[in-house]
Amino acid sequence: MTGKPQQEVTRRRVFYIPGYDPIHPRRYRELYRKEGAAQGAISGYTLDLIGRQGTDSYGWLVNSTQDGAEVEAEFDVLVWSDIVRDSMELSIPATYLMMARTAWTYIGSGALRRLMRLRKGPVIAALYPVGMLILQLILALVVGVVLAGLARWGAGTLHPLAGLAAGWAVFLAVVVALMRWFRKIDNKLYVYYLMHDYSYSAATRGANPPELEARMGEFADQIARALTTDVDEVLVVGHSSGAHLGVSILADLVRDGRLPDNGPTLGFLTLGQVVPMVSFLPEARRLRRDLHDLSRAGGITWVDVTAPGDGCAFALCDPVTVSGAAPPSGKRWPLVISAAFTQTLSSERWAELRWRFFRLHFQYLCAFDRPGDYDYFRITAGPQTLANRFAGRRPSKSRIDRTVSKYTDMAS
Structure with a gap:
């Protein structure tokens, strides 16, 4: 990207879907505060994080000045850590x-x-x-x-x-x-x-447990309400296992006709996804259908970011195609790109992190000392929509874009 980007976003709503994590969501707020400040110092912009009061969900507010543009972003963590904790009590x-x-x-x-x-x-x-x-x-x-x-x-x-x-x-x-x-x-x-x-996921052979389906319905309602407000962009971010939850949530919204024609721009960012761990299982018919439907949906931009240096993610594996869910007529999404840790982190920083596997799985949410076009804080608090930030971006040449799953049947 070159030149000063045009301001398209003044107000943004961000919904963050964590992976399988029993930790309180304040962890993500403090991570954003710390790493956002570090990235701002490196890249020359400011991020001010403010606590949020009086709402039913956990979140925070961000005021950012980037490239001379002022942007307000409101974050919500879509919490399912209580379900995770209950599943771990064995x-x-x-x-x-x-x-x-x-x-x-x-x-x-x-x-x-x-x-x-x-x-x-x-x-x-x-x-x-x-x-x-x-x-x-x-x-x-x-x-x-x-x-x-x-x-x-x-x-x-x-x-x-x-x-x-x-x-x-x-x-x-x-x-x-x-x-x-x-x-x-x-x-x-x-x-x-x-x-x-x-x-x-293995306990149900890839099907969603009832308690998770119910929670995903609540998440869908939250996102649908945000799409009726006067923000410029609604951005859904799914990290790790949260990526396949986001796929199903947004696919439900698309099928149910809950994307308003004149509403905010809708972006979907998946980070460090592990979709095949679920979609390759026999009973993951719901997820394969959702991948299929979302991959051809209009009114949304889906960008999938992974990195070969992240040993916990299926790096540069197109989650739709490898799952056998690509429409025969072709698909629009996702745009599969690499965060390229070995290029976007200095050799000194890469040497510090390369064997810290779990830390690297969260690097997508952190600062890069040699950032490229992927910058979590520009995407979530900057003046461009996800769609325009990556407009014209070619997918990674080294992506895996062929059907690998044995099971490709989908829910009706």
């Missing part, structure tokens, strides 16, 4: 049973094998909690056996039955204690967190 034995069911769902359906044809990174990330849970159990059993043997030997000098009882007591106590300890330090290992993440 005992340790229940988590292991869930692990077995999830592995069988992906392996038995053939989804895992086909996912590996796309990108190895997110598949390895999916296998990580399985391997670590097995390793934790093995370690607990080995330590339990060793210490139980010592206890049995010591107590056995008094009486053989005493040795047997002591051995079993020590074995069970050690195994339970170690497994609980592993669970306690999961904020450092992310084993249980990731296992619950992948199992959430």
Whole structure:
């Protein structure tokens, strides 16, 4: 992009859909505050974040001056962290049973094998909690056996039955204690967190659970109301698992005729998407239909941003085509582009982040010290609409744009 952009947006409404995250949404507000200030200092614009009071949803206000234009943006986080927390409240034995069911769902359906044809990174990330849970159990059993043997030997000098009882007591106590300890330090290992993440969709083989469908209906109503206000642009941002929620929410609005003819410009930005983890499952018919319908919709601009450096995302995989949901007559969306971490981050910054996989998965929401045309804070608080910012932009040449999913049937 060259030259000073024309101001098209004075007021914007932004709806942010988080991924599978149990954390309070204030995390996203503080991330925006910190990283927005850093990006503004690098790129030469200002962002002032203001807390918001008296509304039913969690959000904040931003006043920004970019390229001489003043813009107001109101943010809402579409919260489903309570659903996430409820899904994570499983005992340790229940988590292991869930692990077995999830592995069988992906392996038995053939989804895992086909996912590996796309990108190895997110598949390895999916296998990580399985391997670590097995390793934790093995370690607990080995330590339990060793210490139980010592206890049995010591107590056995008094009486053989005493040795047997002591051995079993020590074995069970050690195994339970170690497994609980592993669970306690999961904020450092992310084993249980990731296992619950992948199992959430696998439990229903790709269908949306009823509680999630109900929440998505509420989100759709919020966005529909915003489309009747006097803002210049309504922008929906879906990160990680939030991307496929956004697809279904917006597809519902399109099908139901809830996009007003003379309403604000509607933009949809997906970041670090993991759509194939769900759309490749047998019962994901609803999602495949939504991908199909949204890909040909008018009145919306859909830009999908990923980066090969993000090992947790299906980087540069067109979520519509790889899922077998592309219309035979051709599709409009999404525009698949790369955030190109190795180019938009300096070599020093890339060296700091390249092995911090979970941090890199959130880089789309953060500052770049060598920004290109993708700049989260210009998109969400700048004077251009998403449509015009990327008008004429060609999709990434290295994108994967072929059908890979075994299951391509859609809900009627």
